[in-house]
Amino acid sequence: MSDIDIHALIARRVHALRSARGYSLEALAERSGVSRSNISLIERGQSSPTAAVLDKLATGLGVTLASLFEPDAATAAAEPPSPLARVAEQPLWTDPASGYLRRQVSPALPSPLQLVDVVFPAGQRVAYETAEREQEVHQQVWMIDGQMQLTVGGVAWRLDSGDCLAMRLNQPIVYHNPTRRPARYLVALATLPFHVPRRS
Numbered sequence: 001m002s003d004i005d006i007h008a009l010i011a012r013r014v015h016a017l018r019s020a021r022g023y024s025l026e027a028l029a030e031r032s033g034v035s036r037s038n039i040s041l042i043e044r045g046q047s048s049p050t051a052a053v054l055d056k057l058a059t060g061l062g063v064t065l066a067s068l069f070e071p072d073a074a075t076a077a078a079e080p081p082s083p084l085a086r087v088a089e090q091p092l093w094t095d096p097a098s099g100y101l102r103r104q105v106s107p108a109l110p111s112p113l114q115l116v117d118v119v120f121p122a123g124q125r126v127a128y129e130t131a132e133r134e135q136e137v138h139q140q141v142w143m144i145d146g147q148m149q150l151t152v153g154g155v156a157w158r159l160d161s162g163d164c165l166a167m168r169l170n171q172p173i174v175y176h177n178p179t180r181r182p183a184r185y186l187v188a189l190a191t192l193p194f195h196v197p198r199r200s
């Protein structure tokens with residue numbers, strides 16, 4: 001999928017999710033912290049939003065960042081989703097700020113599980129102001145190659161090849177590659193349909 005196609009996909013998804021929730025541009029701006037004008041540009045495909053901006057929009061919409069890379073309802077209706085996602089058809093997106101490359105691995109089928117393949121450039125850092133969403137989202141990061149430092153809330157974790165870190169998407173997360181070579185990792189996200197009460 002080309003850069004033009006991926007920006008068009010993001011534009012359609014943000015607009016579709018906002019419309020489905022009945023949010024005006026002003027309402028989403030207030031919920032996400034992204035300006036009304038910026039959201040409008042993104043929905044028209046005239047802006048290349050950074051990962052941090054997309055995460056703010058996803059939080060404001062109550063979905064995962066990965067959900068912004070799924071096919072829109074019109075496309076899904078015209079072409080029934082396949083349980084197989086060929087690598088050549090998986091949406092590929094580059095963060096314009098850090099240069100990190102994310103591949104949406106999961107098929108377009110409705111599922112509580114999403115997989116994302118990330119290649120993170122040497123020396124780069126991305127900070128997400130992730131907050132509580134309407135649904136409970138759990139995430140695991142499995143290092144395939146290289147090294148990453150993840151700060152979840154106020155706790156810093158160093159991940160080496162083969163390590164796996166679990167977290168909930170309800171607090172700020174910073175991704176940092178402190179080395180001189182790219183790192184690669186797999187992100188697995190699971191969305192719980194209902195809030196599960198915790199035992200006291």
